[in-house]
Amino acid sequence: MSRLGTESAFDVLARARALEQQGRSVIHLEIGEPDFPTPAHVIEAGKRALDEGWTKYGSPQGMLDLREAIAAYISKTRSINVDPACVCVVPGGKPIMYFTMTALIEEGDEVIYPNPGFPIYESLIRFLGAVPVPIPMVESRGFSFDLDLFRDRLSPRTKLVVLTSPQNPTGGITPAEDVARIAEMLRDRDLMVLSDEIYTRIVYEGEAKSIASFPGMLEKTILLDGFSKTYSMTGWRLGYGVMPKWLAAAVSQLMVNSNSCTASFTQRAGLAALLGPQDCVTAMVAEFRRRRDVIWKGLNEIPGFRCALPAGAFYAFPNVTGTGMSSKQLADLLLNEAGVACLDGAAFGQYGDGYLRFSYANSLANIEEALERIRTVSRRWASGVTTGVRAGRDNQEA
Ligand SMILES: Cc1ncc(COP(=O)(O)O)c(C=O)c1O
Secondary structure (H helix, E strand, C coil): CCCCCCCHHHHHHHHHHHHHHCCCCCEECCCCCCCCCCCHHHHHHHHHHHHCCCCCCCCCCCCHHHHHHHHHHHHHHHCCCCCHHHEEEECCCHHHHHHHHHHHCCCCCEEEEEECCCHHHHHHHHHCCCEEEEEECEHHHCCECCHHHHHHHCCCCEEEEEEECCCCCCCCCCCHHHHHHHHHHHCCCCCEEEEECCCCCCECCCCCCCHHHCCCCHHHEEEEEECCCCCCCHHHCCEEEECCHHHHHHHHHHHHHCCCCCCHHHHHHHHHHHHCCCHHHHHHHHHHHHHHHHHHHHHHCCCCCECCCCCECCEECCECHHHCCCHHHHHHHHHHHHCEECEEHHHHCHHHCCEEEEECCCCHHHHHHHHHHHHHHCHHHHCCCCCCCCCCCCHHHC
16 A cells, blocks of 8 residues: 555645635635536436436446447547447546556556656556656657657566656647657557547647557557546546457456446446537537636746646646746645645656646636736745746756
8 A cells, every 4th residue: 555646636625625614715726627517418318327227237348339339439539440349438537547557567567657647657557566667748848758768768678658648737738740659669569558548639739649540559559538527527437448358358357356337327428428419528628728828828927937838638737947936835835825726746746846737627717816816926936036038947857
């Protein structure tokens, strides 16, 4: 247990709630879940499923008609040919990480993963006794890898490579030509790729290309996706992985040993989400884009902050080294003095130090109020800000 990590967003949420209980006002920009309700037709499908008796055990791998719909959806959106036998439906995106890593990794294996990145990757790598090989996400490259460094870090012991695009916490998208080069580097190696594509529909600039679409890659890729972010269904617990059949068998066995199956009525709601109208997704992304533009502009106006334009997901990740304060001090100050909850970038790995993560899954009015509050407290550090061309250091140099 001592090797298992956590997700600090939940800790910050608890601290923010404690302040609220003392009567303080806090704007929540720490939690990574869409603030929109689950679309009405999906809720209806879930209710109907309960009435129709979808309240029993089902297949550990997931219902066949849902797996068929997922296979058709992934085949279409990633331009590949997915067999429903390669789809595993599980309670959320996270279990795909947990189960596939448990199935694949032996002690001493090396695992390459993005840093800063979703903290659960590193937590599981350490838990399984593997060797974490973090690769910095480079701010000046739109938060994607330095590909020369990536090549250098590959070794005969590399068993798994984790990719995320659009990315949490940076909002970066790996350019298609980089994904192509990564595929070339990995194609002939004896390893697997975990491609976390949970934010793939939340894109503002360019396209998030899946590594599974490149020749020879589908058979060595676990494509992780789900309903949490796209359909605002975080609490329903519904996600899936597309993977080779031999690995799907292992994941099903782990499901039998843990959850038995994913909740049946939840799967019926997921089917309605996938097959029903998609204008709810379009409207959500349009609203996120409006907020992104406001928060990006506003953060760049704060003394000592420098924020790259997020290309996807719903996170802004400003470099705050120009303030002269550590990102941890600053996150604490913003929570305690300004009533704005955000996360220290270091919570996503050592290369996230010097950055803050703001989730803009909150109303435009609240985002504007948060920016105003940050501007007000910025007087504390504004006099010490270096007014050079690039005040802060980039994470490459960290
Ligand atoms: C990159 C990434 N992958 C996966 C997940 C987990 O999704 P789920 O809630 O479906 O388990 C998250 C949630 O924050 C995430 O940010």
